[in-house]
Amino acid sequence: IMDNINAKYVSxxxxxxxxxxxxxxxxxHPEIFSTGSWDNEDNKISFWSISSNGGSGMDDGFxxxxxxxxxxxxxxxxxxxxxxxxxxxxxxxxxGAVTVFRHHQNTQTISISQHWPRAHRYSCDNAPCTGVVCSxxxxxxxxxxxxxxIFRADQExxxxxxxxxxxxxxxxxxxxxxxxxxxxxxxxQLKLWDLRQQSNSPSQILSLxxxxxxLHCVDRxxxxxxxxxxxxxxxxxxxxxxxxxxxxFSLMEAHSAEMWEVHFHPTxxxxxxxxxxxxxxxxxxxxxxxxMPSFMQGGRNNSMISRSAMAPAGGNxxxxxxxxxxxxxxxxxxxxxxxxxxxxxxxxxxxxxxCLVCGTDGEAIFVNRHVPV
Numbered sequence: 525i526m527d528n529i530n531a532k533y534v535s536x537x538x539x540x541x542x543x544x545x546x547x548x549x550x551x552x553h554p555e556i557f558s559t560g561s562w563d564n565e566d567n568k569i570s571f572w573s574i575s576s577n578g579g580s581g582m583d584d585g586f587x588x589x590x591x592x593x594x595x596x597x598x599x600x601x602x603x604x605x606x607x608x609x610x611x612x613x614x615x616x617x618x619x620g621a622v623t624v625f626r627h628h629q630n631t632q633t634i635s636i637s638q639h640w641p642r643a644h645r646y647s648c649d650n651a652p653c654t655g656v657v658c659s660x661x662x663x664x665x666x667x668x669x670x671x672x673x674i675f676r677a678d679q680e681x682x683x684x685x686x687x688x689x690x691x692x693x694x695x696x697x698x699x700x701x702x703x704x705x706x707x708x709x710x711x712x713q714l715k716l717w718d719l720r721q722q723s724n725s726p727s728q729i730l731s732l733x734x735x736x737x738x739l740h741c742v743d744r745x746x747x748x749x750x751x752x753x754x755x756x757x758x759x760x761x762x763x764x765x766x767x768x769x770x771x772x773f774s775l776m777e778a779h780s781a782e783m784w785e786v787h788f789h790p791t792x793x794x795x796x797x798x799x800x801x802x803x804x805x806x807x808x809x810x811x812x813x814x815x816m817p818s819f820m821q822g823g824r825n826n827s828m829i830s831r832s833a834m835a836p837a838g839g840n841x842x843x844x845x846x847x848x849x850x851x852x853x854x855x856x857x858x859x860x861x862x863x864x865x866x867x868x869x870x871x872x873x874x875x876x877x878x879c880l881v882c883g884t885d886g887e888a889i890f891v892n893r894h895v896p897v
Contacts, residue, residue, distance in 0.1 A: 528892045528893065528895075529862075529863070529890050529891070529892050530574075530588050530590065530890070530891045530892075530893075531888050531889070531890050532572075532589060532590045532888065532889045532890075533887055533888050534887055534889060535887060536561035536564045536567070536568060536887060537562055537563050537885045537887055538559050538561055538562075538871060538872065538883025538885075538887070538888075538889055539560050539561060539562035539563075539601060539602050539603065539871050539872060539883065540559065540560040540603075540604060540605035540871070540883065541557060541558070541559045541560075541605075541874055541882060541883040542557060542558050542605050542607055542613070542872075542874045543556075543557045543607075543874050543875075544556040544558065544607055544610060545607055545610065545876075546876065546877070547610075553879065553893075554574075554876040555573055555575040556571060556572065556574075557571075557574070557590075557874065557881050558570065558571050558605060558613050558627075559572065559605075559883055560598060560602025561598070561602060562601035562602055562871075563601060567597070567598040567599075567600065567601055568595045568596065568597060569595065569598045569602060569605070569613065569625055569634065570592060570594070570595040571592075571593040571595070571627050571632075571634070572591060572593060572889070573590070573591050574588050574589075574590055574591075574879070588891065588893055590889055590891055593627075593632045594627070594633055594634050595634070596625060596634035596636075598615060598617065598623075599621065600619035600621065601617065601618035601652075602616070602617065603616045603617065603652055603653060603654050604616035604653070604656045604696075605656075606656050606657060606658045607658070608658045608660050608661075608677055609660050611627050611628075611629070612624055612625065612637060613627070614656050614658055614663050615656070616652075616654060616655060616665055616667075617652070617653055618650075618653075619642070619650050619652075620641075620643055620645050620650040620653050620667065620669075621639065621640060621642060621643060621653065622644075622653055622663065622665050622673070623638065623640070624636070624637045624639070624663075624677055625637065638677060638680070640682065643667075643675075643682070644665070644667030644669045651667050651668045651671075652667060652668045653667045654666055654667055654668055654693065654694060654695050655694065655695060655696040655697045656697070657698055657699055657705065659699055659702060660677065661676045661678050662674065662677075662683075663675040663677060664697055664699075664705055665697070666689075666695075666696070666697045666707055667693075667694060668693045670688060670689055670690035670691055670693070671685055671687060671688075671689060671694075672685070672686040672689040672694070672705070673685050673686075674719070684719075687724060688724065689707070689715070689717070689724065689726075690707070690709050692709045692710045692711045693709060693738075694708070694709050694710075695708055695709060695738065695740050696739070696740065696742045697742075698743060698744050698752070700716065700744055700749055700766070701749055703718060703719050703720050704716060704717065704719065705719065706742060706752060707742075708739035708740070708741070708742045708754055710738040711731075711738070712731050712737045712738065712756065713731045713739075714729070714730040714731065714739070714752070714764065714766075715728070715730075716728040716729075716730075728766065728770075730764060730769075730772075731770065731771070732762065732771065732772065735758075737757050737760070738756055738757045739754050739755070739756040739757075740756050740757065740782060740783060740784055740785075741754065741755045741756075741783060741784060741786050742754045742786070743786050743787050743788050744788070745793050746789075746790050746791070747793060748793075750766045750767045751763065751764070752764050753786045753796060754772075755778065755784070755785070755786045755798055755800075756782070756783060757782050759777065759779030759782065759800060759802065760776065760777060760778060760783070761775070761777075761778040761783065761786065761796075761808070762774070762775050762776075763776075776808075776857070778798050778800070778808075778859075779800035779802045779804060779806070780800075781800055781801035781802040781869075782800060783798055784799055784869070784870070784871050785797075785798065785799050785871075786798045787873060787874065787875055789875055789897050794809060794810045794811075795807065795808065795809050795875075795897045796808040797873055798873075799870035799871070799872065799873045799882055800870060801869040802869075803863075803866030803867050803868055803869060803870060804866065804870065805861070805863045805870050805873055805882055805890075806859050806860065806861060806862065807859070807860045807862050807895070807896075808857060808858070808859055809857070809858045809859075810857055862880065862892065863882070863890060866884065867886070868884055868885040868886040869884060869885040870884050871884060871885060875895065875897075878894055878896075878897060879891070879892070879893050879895065880892045880895045
């Protein structure tokens with residue numbers, strides 16, 4: 525695994541990293557990704573290429589080394605970053621602003637095409653915008669102020685604000701389907717919102733019983749829209765079925781510190797990836813006899829715990845844990861460490877095709893172009 529990694533050291537802490545979408549028709553490989561930085565004197569949004577002809581040729585790096593295409597100053601920390609389409613990305617800023625940047629590929633420049641300053645705010649101060657999700661032209665953001673805001677990339681005004689969506693910080697948001705979103709907050713709740721309703725209250729609330737552990741990230745299973753995965757402050761990976769009950773379907777001990785992001789593989793969701801403050805990036809793979817991934821097998825009460833999920837430093841041995849209840853042949857979960865032993869936080873990851881990219885507080889970007897999926 526480690527041999528396939530290209531590391532690029534940059535002079536900034538990377539808070540977010542995302543692949544540019546590829547068109548399904550062309551079957552092309554991902555080539556361009558975007559990063560955002562945080563906690564630096566001047567933060568930036570940058571575009572990188574991993575295609576061998578993408579670089580200037582002056583950089584004598586290895587083939588596949590990320591080459592910087594262009595960058596643009598970003599006001600505040602980049603707290604989230606999502607592609608709206610092939611040319612535009614949307615950022616969520618610690619200043620409360622939401623910005624749409626356009627990447628001009630013919631000139632390798634970046635311009636601001638929309639900017640909503642202080643979209644998230646308190647009465648006397650800015651409130652960080654913590655998460656953004658896009659379904660072009662629609663953009664949905666969440667913030668520390670407990671607001672959910674809906675924009676359109678082609679309109680200057682705000683389309684809709686759900687004012688008191690939450691009394692605590694909303695940390696992340698994802699679409700469940702085109703008219704429904706799901707948010708996670710700092711007191712361990714998932715909330716479903718039906719955007720067709722004018723109501724300012726959620727259609728459903730799920731939570732970790734009694735724990736109130738802050739949830740930091742959420743991702744929806746690409747084919748089964750009722751299945752979502754979350755990660756939080758305690759490093760646990762939770763998989764939920766929003767149709768069944770109000771508590772998680774399975775719980776896995778994934779990391780020894782905050783889990784910052786979780787992503788199902790977009791086309792092969794038997795594979796899931798998590799990254800953490802503990803400096804690790806894990807690849808979870810379910811191998812099952814049935815068509816249904818083991819994330820979804822067994823009853824709601826079956827919880828699966830991987831006790832030894834922290835491999836010794838430098839080790840990347842696979843760890844196998846099966847459902848505690850029921851027939852272990854039904855579902856197996858294998859966990860692989862994807863990075864050499866790290867000391868600083870892995871803040872963000874994205875996976876597309878066989879390509880994985882992640883960014884760290886060690887001012888490094890890691891790219892793996894041969895992920896075994």
